Amino acid sequence: MVRKSNVERAHPTSVSVARGAKILPRAVVSKLGKTADTEVARLFSLDLATVRQARQRLEIPPFGRVDWTPDKIKLLGTMSDKKVARKLGVVATTIYSKRMRLGIPAFGPSLQEARHVWSAREIKRLGTIPDARLAAMFGVSTDTVAAKRKSRGIASTGKPYEIRKPWTDAELNMLGRFPDTHVAQVTKRGRRHVRSKRESLGIAPFQKHFIEPWTKKMIQRLGKATDTDVAKELGVGIKTVSLKRARLGIAAFG
Template sequence: MKRYEWTEEAIALLGTMPDRKLAEKLGVSLAVVRGRRIKEGIARSGSKKRHKWTKEELALLGTDTDQRIADRLGLDRIQVMNKRIYEEIQAFTPRPEPKDTALKYKDLLGTDTDKKIGKKIGCSTARVTQLRKELGIAAYSKSSEVVWGNSDDALLGTMSDRKVAGVLGLSASRVMQRRHKLGIDPYRKSPTPHKPRQSKLAEFPVWERVIDIDQPQFFEVISEAYMARFGKRLTYGELSKLTYWSVSRLQKWFTSGTAQQPLQLQVRHHIYLAIKLFVSGLNGPQSA
């Protein structure tokens, strides 16, 4: 298909009348007119002016949920989400709740009296005692201290406290107490080196390739890019999770036949960006 050559006169008509009417006037498809108007940043005829993002507003993206930022700025959630995806900003992920104070210092339990440990970590004696019992750690007792040899101490930190306890015939809590007394760090397995995942953005089809192809073909193109990245086809269910459109709506857009519904260009662009950024690992904490 020959690309339409836009003249200054034709560009000046954008936004002065409905896109469909202008498309008929210029003898081009509706998608061509809409695509050019969006590219020029011109609002559609009879609509509100396009929102101009300030530096302060852009700085908010990704710092909270899209809905909360939208409420704060007086915008729709989809507007905020589209802008965040366009700017390649990761979705907001809530921080995990802080852990219980006593649980954070569980390695200290049983190495001294519950009262002294509670004062040391700023926790009540009752909470320290409760957690120690829940974890099956024996209470501290001077009368039950074990006589440790140099060979016994040499095992501390070289394997888990439970394994050392099995070798020496002691409880894991006794081994933990001795290790803390000597200032030896607990045993930790060396992490497996992580090979960074290479970005697949370079293989993703450019927007100009999919802007005006038919809807089922558009779905096939993005599905092929998804398969190249994850080794499986893109389902309507997965696409629904990524774009927040229902499965039934997606089926009506991308299933051929008389029941097929038209797909607006801005929605097509949103779906395109969502898949593109998910393939690159920028669109939130989801995983394929």
């Protein structure tokens, strides 16, 4: 008896993204989500839209996407970005970008920072003027200044991060129930600040793009109402519902 590989069990042998479209072989399907769509299209001489539609139809998250849970966020800065990337199965730049957005210093000092001996006077200047100007004055890179400033808990304004306006219970209850942009407007905070707070609490974003797993009750709703209405009921995007319905061969409502 020949055992099927993980890829064969996880994905069908081929997938058709639309009527009359080219059937994609398993070799292509196995790359979806593990390699950038542009690279898959280049490797197999396919149209980018075809690759993207196939991945979305199979509900495979795009390459490099991370569901940032509190446990995953705790890994940032505890080891090199490359090691964290290997653990989470993404590229190092994804880890670097997330760490910088949250103001988490890199693991260990950079070579340039290790060579630079910070004086008390230099540390006192951190956050008082732009990092780029301090970098020019101290003879180091802007990233080195920013990392040192953030490791001391100093914002670019010179104020500790803790001085930021505290979140009220009512504001916290809005996270994940409304789009981050709406919460930002209501609470008068930056959108990135809202997103970082939500992710640090492990709260999923409003209108998730993927459902895992689909329950029997959810599937029974497909085709019984418009995709728009079902999407609102489930709190997901319309495309998520329509792709799942099409994949199961369920006719649209009406």
